[in-house]
Amino acid sequence: MLIVLADTVFPDSAIERNVLAEAGHELVIADSPDQAVELLPEADGVLTAFLDLSAERIHTMKRAKIIARYGIGVDNVDVAAAHSQGITVTNVPDYCIEEVATHTVAMLLSLLRKLPEADRHVRAGGWGVAGVRPLRRVSELTIGLIGFGRIGRLVAETLAPLGPTLLASDPYARSVPDRVRLVEQSELLAASDAVLLHAPLTPGTAGLIGTETLLTMKPGALLVNASRGGLVDLTAVTDALRDGRLGGAALDVFPTEPVDLPSISDIPNLHVSSHIAYYSEEALRESQHKAATQIVRVLAGEAPDYPVVPPKESE
Structure with a gap:
């Protein structure tokens, strides 16, 4: 299946590529936010850090089963819109x-x-x-x-x-x-x-x-x-x-x-300081591996380790 890496915030994407390749998936790295948005309709899964995944953009994702966010917060993802389309949203709440x-x-x-x-x-x-x-x-x-x-x-x-x-x-x-x-x-x-x-x-x-x-x-x-x-x-x-x-x-x-x-x-x-509290080399590697692993689990029909529940369902 096709996995779109929407924004490259790490030195390289070898960890994600290896995790996904072992499961038989192809990783495509977007060159820009505009290209990432263009690729959304073709994606079976999306890896992202900062791309704005609004309801409008999520509605174009006709094939996607999962949006996996590096990091803890999901401020840039309309979680309710994703769930209404049957798209699982995950984060990595324990990496840093x-x-x-x-x-x-x-x-x-x-x-x-x-x-x-x-x-x-x-x-x-x-x-x-x-x-x-x-x-x-x-x-x-x-x-x-x-x-x-x-x-x-x-x-x-x-x-x-x-x-x-x-x-x-x-x-x-x-x-x-x-x-x-x-x-x-x-x-x-x-x-x-x-x-x-x-x-x-x-x-x-x-x-x-x-x-x-x-x-x-x-x-x-x-x-x-x-x-x-x-x-x-x-x-x-x-x-x-x-x-x-x-x-x-x-x-x-x-x-x-x-x-x-x-x-x-x-x-x-x-x-x-310049938004660096999350950072260590070990933390980055952990985030990359865990985010990619969520893609593999969901596309294999398994439950993710870190599902994000829409606010209206958690109240």
Whole structure:
């Protein structure tokens, strides 16, 4: 069967090609988004990272049995439209848990210890603590995690030995470890010295951290987002950093990417990275192999490992 690779975001596609070839399938790699769209009517399966698979485009997919997305989110796929046509949608929800958790903790500790500021202080000829005051002891802090799935749990597990009070807010969490207290989001925001975002992007979570939310947070609190850029109103956050209501923020993801540089220039205590929290060489290989494997399973009439259910069916 014909499998269309809609966008090549990896160094090469040898893993997918080998997995699919072993099952007797042909892989065609689109040269551009326009060519990928042209190939959709012929595809028995589609592998994609970022191609916009709207309802209109999905309706052209007369042969397809599966859309397999690299990565966790499926924001670019109209899952309901796919299911209405009998097309299975899959993702890879467990491929970069360690990487995103590690990146989140690294960003948090960098904010808490003011490492970029310390670096600039030394390079400017300074020395001692004057350039980084005040610093807080981690064990005296309250850290809140909004979203407590695989990544949030690993972040909490990583931070626990440092001794902070850990809060979590997640409407779907049924249980939490002993070191974590499950609370309402409003309580978490009001009590936390640092807020870490690990929620999916949905209509209900878009703009989760905005002007009103920021006013409910502790003065001088920190914010870390390595989850979805749309969870944060970037203008509201940069305004809060400028006027000192937020003590610092670390962002790996942005509502629009690449980020508009003037919008983040000269912002005090803002640490940024370029949507790399998911990345390690091992994570990329895992994502490629697992996404291609979902194609093979579904086309063989087997159940996928990672089916994505339309929102209306999960409510």
